[in-house]
Amino acid sequence: MDQPAPGGSRSPRCRQLSAKEPSIMDNRLFRRRSVAIDFNVYDDSNGELLGRMGDLSPAGFMVYSKHALKSETLYKLRVEYLGEDGSLKSARLKAKSMWAGRDVNPELHACGFRFFDLEAPTASKAVTELLARFTVGESDHEDY
DSSP states (O other): OOOOOTTOOOOTTBOOOOTTSOOTTTTOOSOOEEESSOOEEEETTTOOEEEEEEEEETTEEEEEESSOOOSSEEEEEEEEEEOTTSOEEEEEEEEEEEEEEEBSSTTOEEEEEEEEOTTSHHHHHHHHHHHHHHEESOOGGGOO
16 A cells, blocks of 8 residues: 555545554545535546545545556546536546555545646636535635
């Protein structure tokens, strides 16, 4: 299993942390919010389906995958979702995998991504729309 980045965090669904590892919430900028709909996440450079989005925050998201993903890797990702008018939309985002490991479900792997280069207006707009329309749970003003 890949080790977390120094000061990084792991999914609460991954294995238990040892006393020497950072706590799950170390360096987490925002509370994670559950995604109400499963979104496919693709590697935009080759079209490969990486997995499904498990949760989302303004700073990043988690992907559940049937295969292991590399940590400490910068990805160009594509997330497809329906616009308010019902048309298919694609969010193209750069994100760095911060940690990766087996999920508590032995058939899945989990990987935490942190957004990279959200200054791009289309990326920022897409993340804002995904958060507003498709997440449930904590609001942004309850950030850590």
